[in-house]
Amino acid sequence: MSTPPSFAQLGVPKSIVAALSERGIDGPFEIQAATIADALAGRDVLGRAPTGSGKTIAFGIPVVANAVPARPKKPTALILAPTRELAEQIHTELKSFAGKVRIGVVYGGVGYGPQVNSLRAGVEILVACPGRLQDLIDRRDVSLERVEHVVLDEADRMADMGFMPAVRKLLDQTTPDRQTVLFSATLDGDVRRLTQQYQSNPVRHEVGEKTPDITAASHMFWKVAQKADRVSVTADAVNAVWPAIVFCRTRHGSDRLAKQLGRFGVQSAAIHGGRSQGQRTRALASFARGEVQALIATDVAARGIHVDGVAAVVHYDSPEDHKAYIHRSGRTARAGEGGVVVSLLLPEQVRDAKQMQRRVGLDEPVTEPDTPAMQELSTAPSKPKPAAQPTQQRERTTRAKTKKHGGPNRPRRGGAQGKKGRKQTSAGSASSPQRGERTAAGSNGRSSQPGTKKQTSSKGASAAARRRRRAHLQWDSNKS
Template identity: 60%
Template sequence: MTPSFADLGVPSFISDALAARGITHPFEIQAATVADGLAGRDVCGRAPTGSGKTIAFGVPLVATTERAAPGRPHALVLAPTRELADQITAELRSFSGRLRVDAVYGGVGYGKQVSALRRGVDILVACPGRLEDLIQRGDVSLDAVDNVVLDEADRMADMGFLPVVRRLLDQTADDRRTMLFSATLDGDVAKLTRDYQRDPVRHEVGDETPDVTSAEHRFVMVDRLERNAIVAETVNEAWPSIVFTRTRHGADRLARQMTKLGFAASPIHGGLSQNARNRALDAFTDGKVHALIATDVAARGIHVDGVASVVHYDPPEDHKTYIHRSGRTARAGAGGLVVSLVQPDQRSDYRKIQRKVGLDEALDDRRSADEPEVVQASVPTLAGVDKPKPQPRSKNGKGGKNGNRNRNRKNQNGQNRNGESRNDRNRNGESRQRRDDRQGESSERSGDRRPSNQGGRNERPHGGKGGGQNRNRNRNRNNRNANSSRSR
């Protein structure tokens, strides 16, 4: 018989709050770890994503944490992504009683986070990069932290956060209690356990990697330009869908193209503000979006049930990434569809992935077949989401009023203010968007740090206001010199 939370020794104010949400009996990982956590032991837990780890570490954390002074929290939860930090914060607040729980992460301003720290935070949920920034600014100190949780430690290792995590742990109290939860406990995670936990009790629940074989897997050979048609066909067949791209620019572009085909699509990646990422995720969770177009790093914090299909628009980095992506569908016994778009030069890489994952599906070659027909009328209608309306087109193919307005502006201005033609600008340098695309996901891997300064004072374009003022000054100075010469 499964024990209740009260049987595990959970304080009544926590068990009552959980019961009010319909949570009366613990999941397997919770039943295994809560009692040890309440006893103050270091816990090392392995459990797959979506198994209830937040309550497993959250209950002992709330039960054993005391009120803290401003800027000196007593408990710390480290998470790899902004979305996961938000989810942990919301979960803990639901049963935290009088304890103050707040999150800090990059992609948003410092103001609200600093104000919360000054008021006092008892349990601080943080992404490593932003927390280190706040420490360097003097807004928070970890010397009073005696309760630490490392959530999804394997993901933090994959994203390169472990050096920062080690620096942060070194700043906490010497007698702290450390709970670590991860989908895998080998490699760098094992080193972290050895260096920062004292005689931890180890609990392992579920498979070490998600079982993705329960989903239907399709490998479709396509040319590069045919991929959008297959994505539309897949989303039309099974939505909501998560479509994985390699870069931020690719996610934005595909979202626009899907919208033109009549689907509700939203991109989510580290280049978006946190508010924009939250809006996209909320719309997807609420069923208002057919497809979420995501990069790998941003998607690590997405935990949504009921995903009908996953599309590998760009190939995964390796078989582990394939499993991680594909594991977003066919969860909790439900069915799901996984479609991989294989370009001719990627065939051998996908064969290796198939062997390591244990799949033997044949490759469906669509290169010689007719392009799948996408019928917009067959796209399901979503409540509260209007299909995009096509913009009026002018005779030369330019976009309606905006096109005319842009042409008039060009006629009025003639050349660019700095005297360069469009071709000159193209020869002189790349656009900012192309530079971002070339950088790929490198900056997103530290996406919880403050955003880079793009378009700041030192990056003012030559045609900007400052440049115009300088030219006017030079023109006036030349006129004065000319008049002076005439008067002489």
């Protein structure tokens, strides 16, 4: 086997090589070694490679190295991405080795102001989602008339999301003799037609499997009566077979589920586009070391997860389509290993799940949750849970809050009780009135110690009692 070339041997500028070396990136991955030299030479490149194979650096190095100075509102290089998470990821990655080359990023879901200001100042490289970019063009905040280098990342994903008409419209606004580099997990259908129309004699490079193989995994479809039940069922599944990747559709949903699983004793880490690169790296490292049982991931974030030994995949939220099911499920049962894929289905989702099964070549029954059967299907060896306990962390947090705020039973503002009294109250001292007792103040139920809260079995019952007493006193005063 021949030794792969170094970045320097591929023609990468010394400044970029040094910047990559500072990050611990000393040699190219397969897709980088295959495509960088051609892209640096200005050729059109057609690359098929899975997410996580190093594509961002593969197309990022040539774009940065060949950057042409730009005027305000007129970038000279354009990188199109299907989602804001991926656009942010590309932007962050390129800035780490871009030096003085200015890089901007635009996508929807946020205000126009900062993006417009960046474009007015001028950027050589613009990373963009198609929809927001066309909006900015319509507003005359940016023009593509000087774009000489175009990169289409995850072109298959853009086709799936219906962006191809917008992509064609954007490409038509760039210079006719531009360089076009396209990366995709598949090179058929709309992607093939796009390359035929907008690339000139592209050099083709392919890396990795064309489609993840999910036949090596065992697939289970569990019917869950209510949405709220999914958390406990997921906790049982992860505790039964782990390490596991649990898929959610949204960032907020991922964060919420990670917290909820913690209450069931499941140690997990959320990973999505809203987390910084450092946070994602630490989460992946903890997962790879077995320090957490589960990664809670969105589809976009999971495209960058490449960890061997994943024992289970749980579809907490149903995938968007059969392709998403294949990509999610392909995270387990790799390299000849087994794995279990569990889908949680609400009653109204069962029909769609059966249709999806037919599209991916499955025919599995929809059953009640069955973790013993899941364990039997798993080939992962049983092992003790990680040492750290989430409950201990919660206790530490509670103690910190108690210390900061003076305990859970703080006296009302203006009460006469001092620090000593507060300590006695929080400790449940004998001087506190007990449940159902009358105090020395009489039937109005007020404590002889100002500021001391009564300890009752229920806040609701206590409040109701106070309302009844106030009504009684008001009735007495009206009589008199």
